[in-house]
Amino acid sequence: xxxxxxxxxxxxxxxxxxxxxxxxxxxxxxxxxxxxxxxxxxxxxxxxxxxxxxxxxxxxxxxxxxxxxxxxxxxxxxxxxxxxxxxxxxxxxxxxxxxxxxxxxxxxxxxxxxxxxxxxxxxxxxxxxxxxxxxxxxxxxxxxxxxxxxxxxxxxxxxxxxxxxxxxxxxxxxxxxxxxxxxxxxxxxxxxxxxxxxxxxxxxxxxxxxxxxxxxxxxxxxxxxxxxxxxxxxxxxxxxxxxxxxxxxxxxxxxxxxxxxxxxxxxxxxxxxxxxxxxxxxxxxxxxxxxxxxxxxxxxxxxxxxxxxxxxxxxxxxxxxxxxxxxxxxxxxxxxxxxxxxxxxxxxxxxxxxxxxxxxxxxxxxxxxxxxxxxxxxxxxxxxx
Ligand SMILES: [Zn+2]
Numbered sequence: 001x002x003x004x005x006x007x008x009x010x011x012x013x014x015x016x017x018x019x020x021x022x023x024x025x026x027x028x029x030x031x032x033x034x035x036x037x038x039x040x041x042x043x044x045x046x047x048x049x050x051x052x053x054x055x056x057x058x059x060x061x062x063x064x065x066x067x068x069x070x071x072x073x074x075x076x077x078x079x080x081x082x083x084x085x086x087x088x089x090x091x092x093x094x095x096x097x098x099x100x101x102x103x104x105x106x107x108x109x110x111x112x113x114x115x116x117x118x119x120x121x122x123x124x125x126x127x128x129x130x131x132x133x134x135x136x137x138x139x140x141x142x143x144x145x146x147x148x149x150x151x152x153x154x155x156x157x158x159x160x161x162x163x164x165x166x167x168x169x170x171x172x173x174x175x176x177x178x179x180x181x182x183x184x185x186x187x188x189x190x191x192x193x194x195x196x197x198x199x200x201x202x203x204x205x206x207x208x209x210x211x212x213x214x215x216x217x218x219x220x221x222x223x224x225x226x227x228x229x230x231x232x233x234x235x236x237x238x239x240x241x242x243x244x245x246x247x248x249x250x251x252x253x254x255x256x257x258x259x260x261x262x263x264x265x266x267x268x269x270x271x272x273x274x275x276x277x278x279x280x281x282x283x284x285x286x287x288x289x290x291x292x293x294x295x296x297x298x299x300x301x302x303x304x305x306x307x308x309x310x311x312x313x314x315x316x317x318x319x320x321x322x323x324x325x326x327x328x329x330x331x332x333x334x335x336x337x338x339x340x341x342x343x344x345x346x347x348x349x350x351x352x353x354x355x356x357x358x359x360x361x362x363x364x365x366x367x368x369x370x371x372x373x374x375x376x377x378x379x380x381x382x383x384x385x
Pocket of ligand 1: 171
C-alpha cells in the first residue's frame with residue numbers, strides 16, 4: 001500500500017494536468033483490474049468558466065473511471081474518491097519524502113491518493129472472502145473533485161440512485177476524527193461593465209467598473225454576520241492603463257452555508273444586490289455560477305451508517321469521534337441525490353492543500369481493515385438477491 005501511495009503521488013495529477021491524470025488513471029485501471037469488475041473510462045463535461053476578460057470559456061477535464069461488479073445483487077454499495085490534486089504541473093511540490101516522525105509528506109498523500117489505495121485494499125479483501133457476491137459494488141474515481149466536480153457531478157447524481165449506501169475515501173483528520181456533516185458551498189462570479197473614457201479629457205463620460213465592483217464586493221462582505229454563513233471575496237480583476245476609466249471588473253466569491261434555508265437566503269440576497277448594482281447609471285452587472293454542493297446534513301440514514309462504522313471500528317479496537325466541517329466533498333453531492341454516505345474513510349493525515357501535506361503511514365492498514373469490515377458487514381447480512 002505504501003509503495004502504491006508513493007508511486008501515485010509522484011505522478012502529478014493537478015486537476016488541469018490532463019496528461020498526468022491520464023497517467024494516474026492508467027495505473028489505477030491496472031491496479032483495480034485485479035478485482036475483475038467491469039471497467040469504463042468515461043469522458044466528462046468541460047468546466048464552464050468566466051475568464052479575466054469576462055468571457056465564458058470551457059476548460060477540458062480528465063476522464064473518470066467507473067467500475068462495477070455483482071450488479072445484479074439486491075444491495076449495492078458506492079465507493080468513490082478522486083484522483084486529482086490541487087497541485088498544478090508547475091507547482092514546486094511534486095514528490096514524496098519521508099519525515100523524521102515516520103509520516104509521509106507529498107502531494108496528495110492524504111487528499112486523496114492514499115484513499116484510493118485503501119479503497120482498493122478493502123475491495124480486494126471483500127472479493128477474496130466467501131461473502132463476495134452477496135453485495136454489488138460500484139467505484140467512481142473522478143478527475144475534478146478539487147474544482148467541486150463540475151464535470152462529474154451529473155454522473156455522480158445519476159449513479160447515486162443505483163446504490164444503497166456510499167463510502168467515500170477523503171482523508172480522516174490527523175487524530176482519526178471522521179466528518180459527520182458538511183457545509184454546502186458555491187462559487188459566484190460578478191462581471192461588471194461600465195464605460196471607458198480618457199481620465200484627463202473626458203473623465204465625466206466614464207463609468208468606473210472597478211468602483212462599482214468595490215461597492216458590490218463590500219456589500220457582499222457585509223452579509224458575513226455569523227460563522228454558519230460565510231462569503232469570501234476571493235479574487236478580483238479589472239482595469240488597465242491608469243489614464244482610462246475602467247470599463248470591466250470581475251469579482252469572484254466563495255460562499256459556505258450550513259442549511260438549505262441559508263442557501264436560498266444567500267441566493268436571494270446576491271440576486272438583490274446584483275439587481276441594485278445594475279440600477280447605477282451606465283453600469284451593468286451579471287452574476288453567474290451558483291452552489292456546486294448543497295449542505296450535507298446528518299439525517300437518519302447517515303446516522304445508521306455512522307453506527308455501523310462505529311461497530312466495525314470497535315471490532316478492530318478503534319474508537320471513532322465525529323465532527324462537522326465547512327469543507328464540502330462529493331459526499332455532499334451523493335447525499336443531495338439521496339445516497340446516505342460517510343466520506344472520510346481514507347487514512348489519517350493533515351495540512352492538506354499545502355506543501356506540508358502528510359499521511360500518517362501507520363493509519364493505512366487499520367483504515368483498510370475498517371473499510372473491508374464495513375463491506376463485509378453488509379455482505380454478511382445479504383445473500384445476493
Ligand atoms: Zn479530497
